[in-house]
Amino acid sequence: MNRTIKKVLLPIGILGIAVVIAGVMMASRQPPEKEQKETKPFLVDAEPVSKTDIHFMVDSQGTVKPKVQTVLSAQVGGKVEAIADEFIEGGMFKKGDVLVQLEQADYITELKSAEAELARASAALEEEQARGKVAEEEWRSVDSSTPPELGLRKPQLAKEKANVSAAEAMVERARRNLERTVIRAPYDGLVKAKNVDIGQYVNPGSQLGMIYGTQVAEVRLPLSDSDLAYLELPQNEGEAKVTLSANVAGRSVNWEAKLVRSEGVVDPDSRVIYAIAEVQDPYQRDQSQASAPLKFGRFVQATIEGNQAEDIVVLPRNVLRLDGTVLVVGDDRQLDIREVTVQRADERYVYVSGGLQSGDLVTSTAIPNPYEGMVVRLPDDKSPSGDLDEESATELASAGENP
Secondary structure, three states: OHHHHHHHHHHHHHHHHHHHHHHHHHHHOOOOOOOOOOOOOEEOOEEEOOOEEEEEEEEEEEEEEEOOEEEEEOOOOEEEEEEOOOOOOOOEEOOOOEEEEEOOHHHHHHHHHHHHHHHHHHHHHHHHHHHHHHHHHHHHHHOOOOOOOOOOOHHHHHHHHHHHHHHHHHHHHHHHHHHHOEEEOOOOEEEEEEOOOOOOEEOOOOEEEEEEEOOEEEEEEEEOHHHHOOOOOOOOOOOEEEEEEEEEOOEEEEEEEEEEEEEEEEOOOOOOEEEEEEEEOOOOOOOOOOOOOOOOOOEEEEEEEEEEEEEEEEEEHHHOOOOOEEEEEOOOOEEEEEEOEEEEEOOOEEEEEEOOOOOOEEEOEOOOOOOOOOEEEOOOOOOOOOOOOHHHHHHHHHOOEOO
């Protein structure tokens, strides 16, 4: 029995001793030392701003069209006898070039007939003048008084003079009709459409084709009321500069233009007013320009030079916060939530006319929950070791845009 008691009490004793030892060790354990971690100010990126005088730029767009376009028509009828090689869609011509030649035989005959009638009338006039002189001499030989007009054949003389004038008019008309069989270009231009060909008979007024003048191109630019706030529409030609741009053959090309006038009325559907920009020699036929030709029908973007503004700070659009403030870093590296006056804003920039001074450090870094007086640091600020630590570099790289 004693052996049985020993077998039971021995494990219990060992377990008791282990519990006592564990209790002693736990009682004598020292608490771990707490490591103090230094909290560093938020890393931001800031740039100094400066005031400048700028011209506001107004953006628009439009399609290039010719200033002059003409439906080429025949003034006389006849069969088409010849057509110039340039009279084809896209063909270029100069002022005075012959585009279409009509058959002239009938008009040459009419001119000869009119000239013959003029010669007959002129001969009759000379004959009547001679008769008048003879009548006057005969009258004075028998009577010294003033002869009557009928006796001097003055009515007959007036009639022959009228016949000569009518014959001269017929000659002039026949000569004009003969000249009109040759259809010439009224200006330098290109052919938009050709409606006739050799052998075709045309009547007076028949449309031979459509031609465009290449001296001047126009672009009709829509402008809203907000655009007009930064733009003065010209009263005289050439007061505002316009830069037109488009992608041509895979590259961006610019053309210089001038805003010359407005249409003077507001479009009732779109509620915009249209201004007209002109480009001289769009097809560069004088070879004085090096850029690509500005062809009719091309859609272009337009940037119009508007009013001038003084002492303006230009900032990226993302710098302006939703409440109309920007974050300024002071010399003591504390944030100043500055309310600013925005004169204009577009898709890329805001133009600040008040609230900032030249040299202010404006930050573009997204700061979560910024507050007035919040301490921040700049990339140029050194860490205690003298270099930018890895954590700071990571913060700077992960900083996003300010909402």
